[in-house]
Amino acid sequence: MKKMKISLKKVVGKGYNRFWHFKGRYRVCKGSRASKKSKTTALWYITNMMKYPGANTLVVRKTYRTLHDSCFTELKWAINRLGVSNHWEIKESPLEMTYKPTGQKIYFRGLDDPLKVTSITVDVGSLCWMWIEEAYEIMNEDDFNILDESIRGQVDDGLFKQITLTFNPWNEHHWMKKRFFDAPYDPDILAMTTNYMINEFLDAADRKVFETMKEQNPRRYRVAGLGDWGIVDGLIFENWIEKEFDIDAIRQMKNIKSAFGLDFGYTNDPSALWCGFIDPSNKIIYVFDEMYEKGMSNERIHTKVTKMGYAKEQITADSAEPKSIDRLRELGLSHIRKARKGKDSINSGIDFIQDFKIIIHPRCVNFLTEISNYTWDVDKFGKKLNKPIDDFNHLMDAMRYALEGFSLGNTFSFD
Template sequence: MSAAPFEQVEKEVNPHFEDFLFDWNQKFQLLVGGYGSSKSYHVALKIILKLVEEKRTALVVREVYETIRESCFSLFEEIIEEMELADKIKMVVSPMQIRFPNGSKIIFKGMDKPTKLKSINNVSLIWLEECSEIKYAGFKELIGRLRHPTLPLHMILSTNPVDEGNWTYSHFFIKNKGQSDEVLFLDDEDLYKERTIVVGDTYYHHSTADDNLFLPESYVQELENTKVYDLDLYRVAREGRFGVSGTKVLPKFESMPHDEVMKQINAIRKPIYKAGMDFGFEESHNALLRMAVDDKEKILYIYWEYYSNHKDDPEIFDDLKEFARTKERIKGDSVEPKTIYYLKKKGLNITGAYKPKGSRLQNTKKVKRFHKIICSDKCKNTIRELKSLTYKKDKQGNTIYDEFNIDPHTFSAIWYGLDDYEVVDLKDHKQTYKAIQSLGL
């Protein structure tokens, strides 16, 4: 492999990345892969080769600046030493920089210190490492920082695929998946099959640990073992596919064909019908769900949904006129009393749900007590929000049990609809039995 103006250097690389190393035809290059696939290594090598060939300023970014030294910076240092170029390419520790004899340089910044980005000029190449951790607003800010009067501009993004709620999925693959305004850029399933695909001005690359010929077999086996105890982690880490990385809120949630769902509901001896509604306008959404409860088997069925935003109260009522005719009881979000009052005045049988302090956590626990949650495949938004819903974590990595990776409007609708219903599980039965014993009954 040539490294002009240096003497020729031989460097062994993984075959799956050979074409990627020298392909600069697109502005955006997205590398998605599992753990240990060597994508970061080959991005760093690609940047070194480019900056050796022509004078450029490259910017390497992670969400948190302090994580760069032990990741990207040390990776560049490792490659430079392997190529025996340490006497020609200078590593500067403070502030972190890499300087080349031809005037090229690599600078490192963290998105947690955005003011330091403003002084950067003539950056023609940016690498966003672990781009899924960077906020979408930060990504767009960096696009604005990518400018040079003469050189072609390039942005490389590398990441382990997290969940479909992340901006990397909605920006590069499918936006508003499962909704009426869905926009398809690339079906990620096609990328998993083809491994590399070019769409417009974006080069897509997929990799797994199998593509890293230098990886110890013991590491690969550890990835294989995740299939036994964590299928979601296996999908992300071993297969390099978008999925859920974290603790699922509703692991018992599943979808079925609509006809099968209705068949099961009709077979319930005494189904309990419920309807709940969450309100939204700008960023959030209106979500109304029709549900049926099998109280004996402790199964929650979701068989109809209404999902919209940017609609005022009259428009919402116009969409829900049938509820004025059927007089079905709806429990709505009590923080919107004006909307509830308007819909009630127009003929809907709607009241506000009880929302005491701590109700988010209690409502979440209530829904989790169902033995199964079965959703009609016609409820696309409900499936999209709840199938991959995970808990948020704090800075110390502790799970926050009343906060989630997205704002799940359909989950709120379930809470409100079940406002006056309680799922009694085995633990509750034990408490009741103890109470009866204490009374001597």
């Protein structure tokens, strides 16, 4: 194979020169949406896997099922962007990529199966690189330490061991801030922040989204636009823990009832399905599954819910979308019903849930992100208002809909 010459300016663009050439152990990049961090990282791994014959890479997210539509897709894009698809073998079951000239591999694992993360044996060279995408999802620093320890041992001459973390910085209290961004200078750490303004590949319509956000939602713009840490003050729910539990065992417990809620979205907001159990006697809510995806038609929502195994469940959906509810019922979600809502329904639902202990399964990463950022709104003077922010609320709303029958009394109507 001919030696490739990659033009950073043409392929990657500006803003990532230090990131591209850094060889210390920890390369940490927090950034806004559209800041190129994931695409640049994908390009780096494909380029350098071909440059270093002994290198193998492990790509990790908190849950395995989220890898296909994120890192795996980004790496396939990078292979095509670099014009080297003939040199890579790509498998989807299980997810795996092999550089055919040498046999080097890119492995994909989720923290929801820790044994598979720590027991990887490579055929060629050494496992020296790791990419943790959406690292914000890893809320327990000990989980990261386990990953850190898996990149160990001797490497071939010329190679180096490195872990790359990329994420959106939703919460200033996350352990990564103290460990990487607030730490004294360490030559083994590159901690950087990027935002959409260094992405010269965005068109005018893309940039307008951020300019509108800047005017209409400055709080979100600070994080999603500029890549700053999210300042979390006035959390609505502090009565929760993240803890793995046996879903089937909980389902068999006395007094346990299942509950499902659906919040509609499309272009800018995700459609969100909340799946949980409630134990009214012991005041415990268990959150065990979720759907969280943008651009979903009613047909796709039906297909996804059916694939998840919840088509026959009683689902309470946002009553602002009666046509969508009717369509989903026609498609086969026969037990879907509209939420009753009403005056003060948001605050009443919040009051009800605040009396419970909420136990969240680690695979519910979007729910964990929302509940750790769902706060009371403030006025222009910074005074707290008696209403939640209109953000991080899709699964929060879906949870309220799901539990409506327990807080208001259970009725069932198709009206």
